[in-house]
Amino acid sequence: MGEFIQFTLNGLMSGAIYALIAVGIVSVFKATKVVNFAHGYIIMFGAYFYFTFSVIVPGAAWAPDWLQSWEPAWMVAMKADLPMFSPMGAVLDWLSNLPRIILGLAGAVICNALLGLLIERTLMRPLIGQSTFAMIMITVGLISVLSGTKGLIWTADAEFVPHIAPNTPIRLNLFDTPIFLFGADLVNVAVALLLFGAIVAMVRYTKSGVAIRATAEDQSTAYSMGISVPRVFSRAWVLAATTGAIAGAILATRNGVSPSLGLFGFSVLAIVLMGGLDSYVGVFIAALTVGFLEAMAQWQFGGEFAEVVPYIAVLVVILIRPHGLFGQKEVERI
Amino acid sequence: MITGDLKATYAADERVLNNGYKQAFVLAMAALCALMPFIANDYIILVASQMGIMLIAVVGVNVVIGYTGLLSLGHAAFMAIGAYSVPILHRLMDNIGLPDGIMPFIAIPGAIAISAIVGIIVGLPSLRVKGLYLAVATLSANFIIIFLIELEALAPWTGGLVGLNTPDPNILGWVFDTQREMFALIAALAFVTILAIQNLFRTRVGRAFIAIRERDYSAEILGISLFRYKLMSFAISAACCRLAGALFAYFYARILPEQFELALSLQLVAALIVGGMGRTMGPVFGVMIIVMVPEVLKFTFGMVAGGAAEVAQLRAPVQEIVFGLLIIFFLMFEPLGINQLVDRGIRALNRWPFARG
Amino acid sequence: MLEVRDVHLSFGGIKALQGVSFAAKPGEITGVIGPNGAGKTSLFNAISGFYQPDRGQVFFGGNDISHLSPDRRAEMGIARTFQNIALFRGMTVLDNIKLGGHTRLRTGLWSALSYFGPARREELELRREIEEKVIDFLEIDHIRKYPITILPYGLQKRVELGRALAMQPKVLLLDEPVAGMNREETADMARFILDVQEQFGITVLLVEHDMHMVMDICSHIVVLNFGQQIASGTPAEVSGDPGVIEAYLGAAA
Numbered sequence: 001m002g003e004f005i006q007f008t009l010n011g012l013m014s015g016a017i018y019a020l021i022a023v024g025i026v027s028v029f030k031a032t033k034v035v036n037f038a039h040g041y042i043i044m045f046g047a048y049f050y051f052t053f054s055v056i057v058p059g060a061a062w063a064p065d066w067l068q069s070w071e072p073a074w075m076v077a078m079k080a081d082l083p084m085f086s087p088m089g090a091v092l093d094w095l096s097n098l099p100r101i102i103l104g105l106a107g108a109v110i111c112n113a114l115l116g117l118l119i120e121r122t123l124m125r126p127l128i129g130q131s132t133f134a135m136i137m138i139t140v141g142l143i144s145v146l147s148g149t150k151g152l153i154w155t156a157d158a159e160f161v162p163h164i165a166p167n168t169p170i171r172l173n174l175f176d177t178p179i180f181l182f183g184a185d186l187v188n189v190a191v192a193l194l195l196f197g198a199i200v201a202m203v204r205y206t207k208s209g210v211a212i213r214a215t216a217e218d219q220s221t222a223y224s225m226g227i228s229v230p231r232v233f234s235r236a237w238v239l240a241a242t243t244g245a246i247a248g249a250i251l252a253t254r255n256g257v258s259p260s261l262g263l264f265g266f267s268v269l270a271i272v273l274m275g276g277l278d279s280y281v282g283v284f285i286a287a288l289t290v291g292f293l294e295a296m297a298q299w300q301f302g303g304e305f306a307e308v309v310p311y312i313a314v315l316v317v318i319l320i321r322p323h324g325l326f327g328q329k330e331v332e333r334i
Numbered sequence: 335m336i337t338g339d340l341k342a343t344y345a346a347d348e349r350v351l352n353n354g355y356k357q358a359f360v361l362a363m364a365a366l367c368a369l370m371p372f373i374a375n376d377y378i379i380l381v382a383s384q385m386g387i388m389l390i391a392v393v394g395v396n397v398v399i400g401y402t403g404l405l406s407l408g409h410a411a412f413m414a415i416g417a418y419s420v421p422i423l424h425r426l427m428d429n430i431g432l433p434d435g436i437m438p439f440i441a442i443p444g445a446i447a448i449s450a451i452v453g454i455i456v457g458l459p460s461l462r463v464k465g466l467y468l469a470v471a472t473l474s475a476n477f478i479i480i481f482l483i484e485l486e487a488l489a490p491w492t493g494g495l496v497g498l499n500t501p502d503p504n505i506l507g508w509v510f511d512t513q514r515e516m517f518a519l520i521a522a523l524a525f526v527t528i529l530a531i532q533n534l535f536r537t538r539v540g541r542a543f544i545a546i547r548e549r550d551y552s553a554e555i556l557g558i559s560l561f562r563y564k565l566m567s568f569a570i571s572a573a574c575c576r577l578a579g580a581l582f583a584y585f586y587a588r589i590l591p592e593q594f595e596l597a598l599s600l601q602l603v604a605a606l607i608v609g610g611m612g613r614t615m616g617p618v619f620g621v622m623i624i625v626m627v628p629e630v631l632k633f634t635f636g637m638v639a640g641g642a643a644e645v646a647q648l649r650a651p652v653q654e655i656v657f658g659l660l661i662i663f664f665l666m667f668e669p670l671g672i673n674q675l676v677d678r679g680i681r682a683l684n685r686w687p688f689a690r691g
Numbered sequence: 692m693l694e695v696r697d698v699h700l701s702f703g704g705i706k707a708l709q710g711v712s713f714a715a716k717p718g719e720i721t722g723v724i725g726p727n728g729a730g731k732t733s734l735f736n737a738i739s740g741f742y743q744p745d746r747g748q749v750f751f752g753g754n755d756i757s758h759l760s761p762d763r764r765a766e767m768g769i770a771r772t773f774q775n776i777a778l779f780r781g782m783t784v785l786d787n788i789k790l791g792g793h794t795r796l797r798t799g800l801w802s803a804l805s806y807f808g809p810a811r812r813e814e815l816e817l818r819r820e821i822e823e824k825v826i827d828f829l830e831i832d833h834i835r836k837y838p839i840t841i842l843p844y845g846l847q848k849r850v851e852l853g854r855a856l857a858m859q860p861k862v863l864l865l866d867e868p869v870a871g872m873n874r875e876e877t878a879d880m881a882r883f884i885l886d887v888q889e890q891f892g893i894t895v896l897l898v899e900h901d902m903h904m905v906m907d908i909c910s911h912i913v914v915l916n917f918g919q920q921i922a923s924g925t926p927a928e929v930s931g932d933p934g935v936i937e938a939y940l941g942a943a944a
Contacts, residue, residue: 536806536811541793544779549779554761555739557793
């Protein structure tokens with residue numbers, strides 16, 4: 001029972017991060033009707049930007065020492081008194097990493113926003129008003145471009161990056177079995193949920209959210225009502241890229257940066273289709289479900305089975321509910 | 335039409351090769367392929383065989399993406415099934431003691447038939463609905479099939495991560511153990527495939543595919559069952575990919591799971607977009623470009639870098655970028671692909687010297 | 692021939708059709724009229740199978756077809772055109788019309804792949820038939836190789852009629868065949884519709900806003916208003932019906 005709870009918690013935590021990745025795909029789809037097949041590679045870029053600004057830059061010869069590791073005298077003194085693996089020690093370690101974590105996150109968000117803007121301006125905007133099929137195929141081409149560009153810029157594989165929060169181990173006793181949680185994981189989940197909630201609230205209640213929904217309904221009508229459709233497009237892409245940067249950074253802290261981060265995009269695509277493409281709630285539930293199922297597969301059959309869970313799940317869902325768990329069948333006007 | 339497009343009978347008007355340039359081009363291609371095993375050097379035979387295998391697969395992808403307008407991103411998986419069926423079926427036939435000479439006649443259709451089941455499992459549910467479900471379903475199938483091939487438990491059959499050795503085809507006692515002989519076989523099958531698919535689009539079956547692409551409810555009102563024809567289109571395209579996969583297995587001495595990953599699916603799509611979606615000759619032009627890109631890069635990198643390892647390892651990423659840029663470039667600037675450029679050229683030739691353009 | 696019996700249809704809270712019943716007489720032209728939003732196109736969609744009625748049935752040749760898919764109904768002999776032209780825009784006129792022959796052809800996958808032989812014979816026969824019975828008839832031989840996109844609106848409407856005729860249907864549903872046409876084009880189209888009925892004996896059901904044309908060519912008229920059937924009868928009966936006058940001109944008239 002204890003093991004089950006441990007794996008369930010792990011699964012739900014990765015589910016929350018899937019939801020954060022999915023929000024980027026859903027937002028772009030809602031605004032532009034384009035399913036971004038390359039979203040995983042945008043996330044991978046976010047992870048590599050985080051790696052660049054939190055590991056490579058602080059480690060450079062010209063960078064100040066405090067950027068690499070901030071250790072004022074009081075902290076050194078405190079550390080000396082602490083026993084090994086104490087919670088306070090983890091917090092202090094985090095504090096001395098804080099400058100590079102902040103630089104890393106800021107760098108990742110800014111660079112990814114620029115990347116999103118660049119993609120929207122050069123590839124998507126010229127095709128506004130044309131078939132969405134072409135735009136979707138362009139994102140397929142983008143997979144190759146981004147993956148190749150990554151290979152040219154960053155040759156390092158599977159590098160580790162600092163956690164964004166103190167990684168204090170927390171031990172609980174449930175049903176007489178110990179359950180381990182890590183501080184960083186809990187903060188990751190909190191960040192993912194907060195961002196997810198903020199974006200849903202934004203689309204639902206703010207003026208630019210209304211613009212996004214209007215554009216989703218009918219591009220040309222929205223345009224003629226004074227909504228700047230190109231601006232809605234670029235906002236959606238920037239939103240997707242920045243949430244992708246944070247998701248990428250979080251994924252990097254969990255598994256290290258590596259080219260395989262791009263593949264997360266495909267599992268999340270499967271999740272998004274399971275949830276029903278334009279339903280935030282459906283996608284959120286699908287993300288948690290897949291996270292949970294992955295953890296179960298890992299527990300029962302071993303790690304390599306976890307990676308095909310989203311793909312099997314989406315095939316099963318399509319078989320049972322063709323429009324996704326929460327998607328609506330469109331009434332067509334003929 | 336400025337110079338004559340005048341026909342006296344409906345039969346003449348329905349011809350596909352309706353002018354001298356097209357006829358000459360097809361004849362020249364056929365003659366070239368027939369002569370190549372005798373005159374070309376080993377390198378050209380190797381590249382041309384790769385093109386032939388890719389071509390059969392891209393012709394298949396063209397049916398589903400180009401003509402029917404359904405996005406499929408997992409056709410490498412069907413190639414994988416076709417390829418892996420060959421050594422596995424050969425082993426089974428060995429066990430029951432069939433003579434080598436008839437094995438390909440069972441292995442090739444067998445490879446196509448076995449994976450028809452997989453195609454139906456993947457295609458059936460997603461073809462009932464519109465949109466990108468097929469794209470994601472095929473993508474998922476690609477990941478699942480590669481996963482199964484690499485799975486430890488199935489390794490006695492699939493060879494797992496290290497792959498499988500594949501047999502040479504023995505057709506009624508003639509063993510195709512050189513690349514030259516294999517090239518002849520591949521070229522012949524590629525011709526037959528293109529011809530058969532071209533025929534399809536002269537009849538109601540192919541027209542129904544195009545109608546679904548253009549406007550699905552309008553196709554329905556004409557009595558075209560969307561589900562039936564979508565499934566048929568998907569099945570045909572998957573069958574072409576399996577044939578390509580089977581030839582792939584016969585051509586190379588060894589097959590590995592990593593050869594059939596997403597990158598191959600993307601290459602198939604890239605070849606189609608570059609060549610021209612929904613056109614008979616599109617795959618031909620596209621495959622020429624896509625197979626030439628790595629060769630040209632190899633040559634350029636060889637010239638620029640000599641043997642420098644740091645530069646040489648940049649070749650793979652550069653190749654990926656070039657494929658991606660080709661897809662994007664053609665979609666943005668010439669969505670009908672090279673085929674359209676060639677058509678324009680032929681039209682200009684037809685009118686010359688009376689008009690330009 | 693074609694009969695709708697007490698058909699109800701609603702989308703969410705909107706009641707598009709409430710108890711529509713009438714029968715199209717074989718070999719005659721029946722008109723469906725009504726103000727905008729009266730449910731005319733919804734009625735067509737219920738007959739051709741895009742919408743399933745919530746209540747009531749659609750009968751064709753004595754069989755209940757209410758729950759058949761659109762393609763099954765097309766096979767039985769129901770053809771239609773659309774209010775805002777639904778031709779295959781990337782194809783030529785000829786290919787569009789050939790698609791109309793789909794249900795009458797028998798070529799299957801295997802004979803299609805080999806083409807030479809039965810498939811070719813069938814294709815050439817189809818071509819001859821289309822040229823003689825549709826393209827000649829509609830006077831569109833000069834544009835047969837043109838792509839749809841470059842044709843003017845009036846000709847597109849005519850090609851769409853041609854595609855429906857190539858099905859050799861028993862019933863032809865025309866959704867606003869002359870909408871947006873000038874007087875000359877309207878007259879041409881009206882003549883074609885009359886010819887279709889006279890030469891081929893096809894039962895025609897048409898929705899139209901152009902009152903003059905409807906009164907001229909229809910032998911029977913059904914009037915809808917807000918999803919309800921408010922009148923039905925000959926043109927003379929309908930145009931004298933107080934309910935119809937009220938629906939069209941308002942209560943004061």
